[in-house]
Amino acid sequence: MLQIQGLTKQFGTVRAVDGVTLSVPPGQMVGVIGRSGAGKSTMLRLINRLEDPTEGRVLFGDLDVSALKGRGLRGWRARCAMIFQQFNLVGRLDVLGNVLLGRSYAVATPRALLKLWAEQDKAIALSALEQFDMGLLAAQRADTLSGGQQQRVAIARALVQQPDVILADEPIASLDPRNTRTVMDALRRINQELGITVLCNLHDLDIAKAYCDRLVGMAAGKVVFDGRPESLTESEAHELYGLEAGEVIDLPMPVQVPAHVASARLADRRAASAH
Ligand SMILES: Nc1ncnc2c1ncn2[C@@H]1O[C@H](COP(=O)(O)OP(=O)(O)OP(=O)(O)O)[C@@H](O)[C@H]1O
Ligand SMILES: [Mg+2]
Secondary structure: OEEEEEEEEEEOOEEEEEEEEEEEOOOOEEEEEOOOOOOHHHHHHHHHOOOOOOEEEEEEOOEEHHHOOHHHHHHHHHHEEEEEOOOOOOOOOEHHHHHHHHHOOOOOHHHHHOOOOOHHHHHHHHHHHHHOOOHHHOOOEHHHOOHHHHHHHHHHHHHOOOOOEEEEEOOOOOOOHHHHHHHHHHHHHHHHHHOOEEEEEOOOHHHHHHHOOEEEEEEOOEEEEEEOHHHOOHHHHHHHOOOOOOOOOOOOOOOOOOHHHHHHHHHHHHHHHHO
16 A cells, blocks of 8 residues: 655745645556646655655555665665656667666666676566567667657566556656557556556546546645546536636547446446445
């Protein structure tokens, strides 16, 4: 269980994250939504310890993440992989080399620095790529790939860290609708098949509703909505995005709920109504 307790981050006079308390059970896929500047990225960065909190703390099981230093902190960052909007690949390295960077958390540092990868690490990296139909591109330089392909490499790199949690900060913001679905499908699959907890910042409300088990809505650093996607009312959504009544949320295009998500939802609803 990931527990966020009274988490606060102050930058000068701005409270980017303001007293956030959340419990995220293992294996949940959480969509963090809200308008620009709401504090979504800062919250993920506090969980990963790219930022230190002004107040409050993050716990993962018995581990007090906020108190970690040195090797302990490095260990936490391995268990809590990050995915970014801009993919953050090493362009001049080939695809396999990029995925292997995720293994550097798991192997001794000198070996990782010298890129003396064991065959076993290479096999793990290749199998991660194959899961996302990227095996044939293993030897290609990362900077020759499309955005959607690059993001799938970034997801494979996160996966070979064997993380408990994946934090994805606007992973689809630079992608077209088709690649958006491929990347969200990849995240949903590793969430469902491997039970990895996913926290995903998303601008697009329809995508968040289609893929996530739970939505956390943030405004001015605070959690103002926390619940199942279907329980978010239109007026709450409008409030969250700071729109006046009558304004329309600008969505690039309607999104089909993927079949596997739709059938899981249906099964959930049936189970809920059976009680
Ligand atoms: N390093 C920083 N120094 C100063 N202010 C910061 C810093 N990082 C974030 N902020 C401020 O904190 C607030 C929250 O920013 P954050 O990036 O977390 O929002 P966000 O919800 O991710 O927005 P977006 O949807 O645009 O990515 C904003 O007012 C931002 O300007
Ligand atoms: Mg952000």
